[in-house]
Amino acid sequence: MKIENHFIELGRDIESSLKEYFKEVDLIREKNFLKVLNAFQSVHLHDSDFGYTSGYGYNDIGREKIELIFAKIFGGEDAIVRPQIISGTHAIAITLFGLLRPGDLLVYASGKPYETGEGIIGIREVEGSLKEYGVKYGEFNFRDGFNEDLIREAKVVVFQRSKGYTFSDSISIDELENAIKIVKAVNPNAIVMVDNCYGEFVEEKEPGDIGADIIVGSLIKNAGAGIAITGGYIVGRRDLIKKISARVTAPGVGKEIGPMLGLTRNILQGIFFSPLVVSNAVKGAIFASKIFEDVGFEVKPRYFEKRADIVQAIKFGRVDLLLKFAQSIQKFSPVDADAEIESAPLPGYENKIIMAAGTFVQGSSIELSCDAPMIQPYIGYLQGGIYYEHTKYASLYALQEILKIL
Template structure:
C-alpha cells in the first residue's frame, strides 16, 4: 500500500473500527446465500457433463435446461430462463415486458422513472423503432414521493382497468434514495394485487441479487429480470441475463427471446455454460465482497465529513454506494482514481463526455475483465450539482479498499480535499 496522509490514516482506522460489526453481518449473509445456492445445485444433481457445450439448435441441452431449474430454485420461482443470448440487462427486461404485454395494455411504473436505457424501450408516439409505444402499449410513470417511497395516492389516481403490468425498479439508478428492500417490494406487490389480483408484478432486479437472504420472487413478485454481468454472474459469466418467475410468464418471455412455439427449447450456449454455473456459485461471496467494500467506503467518507447513501450502518438491498462531493474536481478525481486502481486498463484516464441520452456530461470508470461488468469495481457520475458519484461492485474487498483509499489520497495530494 502507499504511504498515507496522516489524516487519511486516522480516517481509515476509524472506518475499519466502526464498520467491523456490519462486516460480520455480511459474512453471515454470505454463508446463508452460499448454502442456498449449493442446495439448489445439489437438488438438480449438477455434474460436469452439464458444462458441455451444444451447437446449432441446441436441442436437448441438459446443461441449459438444468441451469434454468437451478436459477428458479435459488430465486424461489416456478421457472427460469438463463441465456447468454441476452445482450444486456436492458435487453433482458425488454424481453420480459414484450413477452407479457399486448397492444392496448398499460404498463405502470410505480417506483419513479426507470433507468435511462429503458426510456427507448418504452418509446414515444410514432417513434417507429418497435418500442412498446409503437406496439400500442401505453406506459405511465408515477414519480416517487419526496421521501423516496412509493406515492400510493398517485398510484391509485393513475390506475386504470387497462393496467396489465406494474413495474418496479429495485435499485436507485442515478437517484439519491435508498434501494427497495425485499420486504418493501413484497408489500408493493401486495398493494397492487389488492387493486387488481390479476395484474402482473414485474421487477428489474439489477444490482440486488444476494444482498439479502430472500429474493423478491419469494415474496410475491410474478416476473423478474436481471443481468449476468452484474451480481448473479459472480464475475465469471461473460455475458447474458436471466428471467425468473411464474411458469407461464417465463414461457411467454422465452417466446419473445426466440419465437412463438420455440421458446426455451432451442439455443446453443456458445461455450458459456460452465462460467455461468460457476459464476452463480461464486455470486454470494462476490456480492458480499462488494457489500463490504461499500460499507467501508461509506464509513471512510463519513469519517472525512462527506455525505453518503446508504450510510455505513444502513440496511442494504443493492451493491451501489452513492457519495456526494463538494465540487466537480473532487468527483472527477474520485472516478479517475477508481480507474487507476484497476488491474485492467489502469493506464486509461476517464474524462467527462456528452453521452447520448444524458442531459449532462458523464464520467465513467470501469477497469473490468468483463466489459461493463458492474459486479467488478466501477464508478460513474453525471457532472452536475449536487456532485454525486455512484460506485458499485468489487470482486474482492481489498480491491474496493485500495480504490477508495487511493482516491482520497489523490485528492489530498492535489489539495482538493
C-alpha cells in the same frame, strides 16, 4: 498507486469500527451460500452437463439445469438464462415486449426508470419502443402513495430495486413485499415485475420469494460474480416465462433452442460464487460510505443503514471532485489502469456519463467500478469489488487524491 501511511492507518481504524456491520453481511452470505448450494444439488448437476452446444442448441441438458437452478434461487417456477441476453436492459426489454400487447398499460411504481428504460418505453423518442406498438405508460413512486387508478388498469407493474442515478434509497425486500401486497389487493391480475439488478444476494430473500411474478437481471452484475462474461436472466411464473420465451427466440419455438456456446460452466460458476462476491462488494460499499461521510460528504446509504443493493452514492457537489474520484478508481484498477478517463455521451443516456471500469468483463459492475452523470449535484455511484480489499484501498486512494484539491 501509492497510498500514504496515514491513510492506511485511517483505513484500519475505520475497518475496526465496522466489524459488527461486516458480521451481519457475513451471516447473509452464509445463508445465501446454502440456498445456492441446495439449488445446485437439487438438479443433480454433473460434469457432463458442461458440454458445448452450437447451432440451434437442441437438447442442451446443461442449459435446462442452469434455468432450474436460477428458478430455485430466485423464487420462480421457471427461468430463461442465456448468454444471448446481453444486459439487464435487454432482459427488461425482452420481458416487457413478451408480456405487453397494443393498448395495454405499463406502470412503473418506483418512479422514473433508468434512462435506458426510457428508451424501451418510449419516454424518449427512439426506434422500436413500446410506445410505437401502442403500449400505454404511467408512473408513480409508491413511497409517495399508490396511484390506484393506474394500478387497476395496469397489465404490468414494475418495481426497479436499485436507485439508478438518484440520491434515494434502493428498495429493500421488506419494503417491496409490502408494496406488492398493496398492488395485488388493488389488482390481483396485475403482473408484478421486479428489476433486480444490483440487488441479488444483498439480502436473504429474493423478489420471487415475496410475491413478484417476474424477476429480471444481468449476469455481468451480482449474479455473475465477475466470472460470467455475458448474459442475463428472467425468472418467474411458468405461464409468463412461456410468453416471454417467444420474444427470446421465436413464437412456437420458445425455450427449446438457444446454444450455450461453451458458457454453461462459466455461468454456473458465476452464480455459485455470487453470495461470496456480493458480500465483498457490500463490505466495500460500507467502508466507502464511512470514510467519505467522515470527511464531510453526503452519502447514501450511510454505513450503518440497511442495504438493498451494492451501489454506494457519494455526493461531491463539484465537477472536479467527481472527476478526480472516478479517475482515482480507474487508476486503482487491474485493467486499463493507465487510461485517462473523461465524460462522454453513452448510448441510451441523455447526459454525458463518466465511467471508471478497469474490469475484465466490459461493463461489469460487480467488479469495482463507478459511474456518474455529469450534472449537478455531481453524485458518484460506486459499486462492485470482487475483493473487499480492492474497494477498501481504491477508496482510500481516491480520498487521498480528492483531499489534495478540496
